[in-house]
Amino acid sequence: MPASNEMLSKLVRFSLVDGMSPDVSPIQRRLSNMRGMYADEAAYASILRESDPLVYEFHDMGLPEKEGAIAFGTSIIYAGKVGDEYFMTKGHFHNILATAEVYFCLRGHGYMLMENPERNWEARELTPGCAVYVPERYAHRSINVGSDAPLITFFAFRADAGHNYGAIETKGFRKRIVERSGKPEIIDNPGWNV
Numbered sequence: 001m002p003a004s005n006e007m008l009s010k011l012v013r014f015s016l017v018d019g020m021s022p023d024v025s026p027i028q029r030r031l032s033n034m035r036g037m038y039a040d041e042a043a044y045a046s047i048l049r050e051s052d053p054l055v056y057e058f059h060d061m062g063l064p065e066k067e068g069a070i071a072f073g074t075s076i077i078y079a080g081k082v083g084d085e086y087f088m089t090k091g092h093f094h095n096i097l098a099t100a101e102v103y104f105c106l107r108g109h110g111y112m113l114m115e116n117p118e119r120n121w122e123a124r125e126l127t128p129g130c131a132v133y134v135p136e137r138y139a140h141r142s143i144n145v146g147s148d149a150p151l152i153t154f155f156a157f158r159a160d161a162g163h164n165y166g167a168i169e170t171k172g173f174r175k176r177i178v179e180r181s182g183k184p185e186i187i188d189n190p191g192w193n194v
Contacts, residue, residue: 010063018150019152020059029056032052033090038083039083040085053078066159071158071159072157079147089141092164093163094162097137098137100157103153103154104153105130105131111143112126112132115175123186141168
């Protein structure tokens, strides 16, 4: 039992405007960290010859990864495209597959793309004030379909769940969200393999 003056709670500040936290250092993913995530490899290489833009970052509030704890933070996906495909997170399953997650959209316009090992998939539109519940067993990826503003979400999940990026890095998602005639469209991923 902790002494009466030992605080077990955690207070973290973050901005509802830009998703940033002055209390934690963000984990950033640049385009060079996204190799193999976009279908148009020529467009990917062309952008990298000129620059290495920041695609997304997240501010994990740094809680212990232990049973019973809840991890939370913000993710910020910047506006941009590789070919006709919008900037997005890598996406992941959780190491503990029986883990659900909640995302609350603070700002921007995007989608949460989800799929499970049984080949079921869903896509939910994200706009400010909307929350999406990502069911257990579903990989998930945030996609910013806005043309100039970041997609900012607040997330929460069981802290000991971990992240499994490997399945997505090798196989990808069954679906992709691309721009067609100025609007987002969900298409089959021609590179997806069983």
